[in-house]
Amino acid sequence: MATRVVTVEIFGQRYAVKSDLDQVYIAELASHVDQKMRMASDELSSADSLRVAIIAALNLADELYRARTDGTGAEERVLEKAADIERLVDAVLSGQRRIAV
Numbered sequence: 001m002a003t004r005v006v007t008v009e010i011f012g013q014r015y016a017v018k019s020d021l022d023q024v025y026i027a028e029l030a031s032h033v034d035q036k037m038r039m040a041s042d043e044l045s046s047a048d049s050l051r052v053a054i055i056a057a058l059n060l061a062d063e064l065y066r067a068r069t070d071g072t073g074a075e076e077r078v079l080e081k082a083a084d085i086e087r088l089v090d091a092v093l094s095g096q097r098r099i100a101v
Helices: 023-043 049-072 076-092
Strands: 004-010 013-017 099-101
Touching: 004 023, 004 099, 013 023, 023 049, 023 076, 049 076
Parallel strands: 013 099
Antiparallel strands: 004 013
């Protein structure tokens, strides 16, 4: 699959994601991260985006660990998705605008 740049929006910021993953999948990952960040923001009294990103990352990690213990057999898929999400969150935390996934 060819590497391409997909523009996504996460928590009000636009990011160019360079990846050979499917565009729809990248958009789904970004949407999931955005949803987690918005949920975290709703729960925090601070609007600091770094705090929001950390809480969202913890919630995503919780999802991963719960999926691992479920025994559903989807662990590898969840690990791959979590790694993709982790790269997106890391890029947000480091202030990058172009993210390689």
